[in-house]
Amino acid sequence: MDLAYTKAEEEFRGRLREWLAAVLPGLPAKPSPDDWPARRAYDTTWQRMLYDAGYAGLHWPVDAGGRGATPTQHLIFLEETEKAGAPYVGANFVGLLHAGPTVAAEGTAEQRARWLPPVLRGDEVWCQGFSEPDAGSDLAALRTRAVRDGDDYVISGSKIWTSHAEVADWCELLVRTDPKAPKHRGISWLAMPMDAPGITVRPLRTLAGSTEFAEMFLDEVRVPVRNRVGAENDGWRVTMVTLSFERGTAFVGEVVACRRTLDVLADEARSNGRWDDPVLRRRLGRLNAELRSLWRLTEWNVSESQRTGGVPGIGGSVFKLRYSGVRQELYEAAAEVLGADAFDMDREWVLDRLSSLSYTIAAGTSQIQRNIVAERILGLPKGR
Amino acid sequence: MDFQLSDDQRALRSGMRDLLGAVFDRDRLRAAVERGGAVDRGLWRELGAAGFFALRLPEAEGGVGLGLPEAVLLFEEAGRALLPGPLVATHLAAGLVKGAAEGEAVVTAADGRLPVAHLGEADAVLAGAGALAGEALRACAAAARPVRSMDPLTPLHRMPSAERTTAHSERFRCEAALLTAAEQLGSAARTTEAAVQHAGEREQFGSPIGSFQAVKHLCADMLARTEPARAAVYAAAVTGDPVEIAAAKLLADEAAVRNARDCLQIHGGMGFTWEADVHLHLKRAWLRSACWLGGAAAEELLAADLGAAGPLPGSSAAYGRAGVEAGGGG
């Protein structure tokens, strides 16, 4: 057990810090949360800056255009960018954190060459078309059909909760290519261009008032067969690869951000008198313990994946289960610190409190994570 | 950064597990319960010979010369096995009290106004930088009142005045809290295993109870308490930082107590009997949670550590991350 970072790792951190200090002050002002085209522009500009500085796709393999950095360097990158207040991966989330890594792991040379560089440069944005109105937790029950017609699949059906579909160029889409096969066996993973005829995107309003996700209707959309990643009907296995990336590294920066929020909360409570309430104070102390342990658990998981060759382990489910709960508790505590201001949408943290409600739902609900932990880690029998 | 056990550390841990499996199996555990947790001097010496107490003494002083991370691994195993005796105090007394390092002496310690463990059979009680022994110890023990201990593995005495015997240094308290947390961690991991095993074997309604989600989810939550606690305990052992130790103690206490309760629930009526081991884990976990750094004190320490953040850079009320940006049910 060695928690010290090596000299090379510290040098990497130092150079990154210098670079961040040099470029962050020159960034344009942040766009309004509901202006998706502006958000896309902001996020992809940042991605381009990362690319030009050699920080894009840090953790991707070199032959996929990445830098082949170690998981530890990637951890340092996420920690330092968060600490410096750099823009969040935002609209580039799906491309960088799961569609890209999936194409890198499962795609052909041609597919990698086509899709990966634009993701890294910030030229193209991806979204995730997995969930359907009748297939959320039971993802494999999806019904969107793809029928082969010559060199194309012809796709009909609908998707839902597709984050930033409005501004995406590509969609990682799960479709049913064999309706007769058992439900996990007849699925394929496709890259669908979002400008193909037959796609209708209808934004949905979240409880926080924003329109970050959408419904997507697909009416005989033609997607070339060469856009399929992995074999036909082998999409469930490819999906598992995608989900392991999603749960493996997606929340690292957020733990740093939460710890920072907790510090700000303590400062605020000290200045507005709430700190004198021992119940609240101790609640914040407990959150400190939780976030510290989640950070250490992250280091543990990263070290493990470094040893096993880079694919995030199933420990991501344990992390996600715990983190999503802690995040919600953090913003409940924030509301107590804010007092009467907790109802003012212009106050810091109020939007975060609302958005934290999605954490136990999105990316697999807490109940689904518990099933995964119990069945795949602890080896309990599958339910009926 | 390589936050994984080294090969030596793994070997140390499995060596300890093997040793305890050989000298303190379930029959001996139940025998210890019948004896009211009285220290088995022979076993104590075997632990001494295995380096349990002298682990962190420098080699020049006859010790093993290892550090807190290794000690934590051994205490985790002791916690798993429910090994009785004042393990923490005797370990901390090595080099300070004659015979402690070798397991010849049984040394206990007092913590504030809590009852003292194993006072009646102790050869010394740690007191500040020294220890009470001989006449002073006998006087102290004579004035103390035995308590009918809730934990059958830990005999307790209440001392009339604790001033002298509780003047421990900050460092002593920190290390005692960390090693206690390591025992809690071992107990939490053990009750998780026991629950999972029982859930896989016991059948109701024609199926193993572990196929019922209500049971399955209890088990998943047990693991989700144990693993963050493990990361916290191991990290605190590496850094020795008092705030990190407080976090480790808080989370390990919670994991041990709540996992034992859930394990008991999963065992049904059997869990409420004296025969099942789970009550032993729960009672011990309750006792340890009160020791060295209780929940309230740990939380206050962790609260005092907060603040001075400066303005939030990524202020999300403007535009940061509104919610998780992607889904996927799995």
Ligand SMILES: Cc1cc2nc3c(=O)[nH]c(=O)nc-3n(C[C@H](O)[C@H](O)[C@H](O)COP(=O)(O)OP(=O)(O)OC[C@H]3O[C@@H](n4cnc5c(N)ncnc54)[C@H](O)[C@@H]3O)c2cc1C
């Ligand atoms: C902010 C946000 C962004 C999202 N972005 C995307 C995206 O970009 N792309 C995408 O494809 N999807 C996205 N999702 C969808 C997300 O993955 C699903 O909402 C999630 O998987 C749950 O599916 P569902 O909504 O159909 O709920 P349901 O599956 O209907 O679940 C309803 C309730 O039943 C419980 N439940 C269901 N099955 C079980 C079971 N077997 N055992 C126990 N309990 C069960 C659930 O835990 C939940 O409490 C997003 C969701 C949110 C909230």
